[in-house]
Amino acid sequence: MLQVLQFSKYQGLGNDFFLLDGRSLEDPEDLFGLTPERVQRLCDRRFGVGGDGVILALPPREGGELRMRIFNADGTEPEMCGNGIRCLARFLADSDGDEAPRSWEIETLAGRIVPALAEDGRIRVDMGPPFLTPETVPTTLAVGEQGLPMGELEVLGQRLAVAAAGMGNPHAVVPVADVAAIDLEGLGAALEVHGAFPARTNVHFVQVLAPDHLVMRVWERGAGPTLACGTGACATLVACHRLGLAARHARLDLPGGPLEIHWDEASGHVFMTGPAEAVFDGVVAPSLFGEEEDMSPAPAMAPPTASPPQAGDGAIDCATACVNGCLRPEACPSAEARARVTALLEGRSLDDLVALAGESLESRTRGRLSRDAPGAP
């Protein structure tokens, strides 16, 4: 039987992810057959679903409630993702019917991270302590007087004052006078692969509006410019605090919206608070997840037919043929369809309707999958 791979799409401040629930996978190492190429296809915004990364919920290994793995849009695996773990928490709550107060101990390559549902609908995440030594970022920059790796780097012919901080994954933080004036595409791409960051790096340009209010732009390792980066916002606040530019608690405005970041003095942990929302659920088409490597675009669409469908034709597409008014008011197929739907909906509970929608999605999808399966008649 064909495997129906159901997924959910979530976003946190426009940093968007394709989520898979593998908590009950028999072989969690199988990862639903994901490979770097398949991750690239899924994340492709034109040929795939589109996303900044793919996130899997997996069974725990080290006493946590579950384990998260994340893959960047380029197929590489980072250690952690701040917006992603908020999306995962919202996804778990939506899937399991959880409400605040609820938190999860989630194992990641950056250690145990704890997101919690807040009463105001946001998600507050204990991101753990930052990494501020060259080996743990990792970076070749040496620790400066302010207690974090920093130095001047030559990038595209410019000398940039760069600080480095890790949140499990590496971040380069560049304070600037005007964040809007920065050549993000050029400088971000060049700094990502700069020799000072042997594991590549995420890159953040930050402008300080006030000690408790920063504005930043993000270039992500493995994903390019994104609308937000949770680990990046944490690293930026930590770096700016150490550089004497910011307080321990600040609002960080990213292109996709604000995050609240707090570097707690007592615990040394960084806390990130922000939103995460469902976008849609779907089922992966076999051609997207299949073995064939052909990513070429579909053949060009046929030119429009010379004359639009007429009232006497057997079939009519109301969406295109009736834009200037119904062509067949005495036997309108749309009106008939609406009447059938009304009759179907009358007297049904919300639960019935949800079940009906689920069954219909599944049967339509199964029908489409068998039709498209290799060897189908």
Ligand SMILES: N[C@@H](CCC[C@H](N)C(=O)O)C(=O)O
């Ligand atoms: N968007 C994420 C970070 C995702 C990983 C990053 N691209 C990396 O390679 O380290 C976030 O919100 O933290």
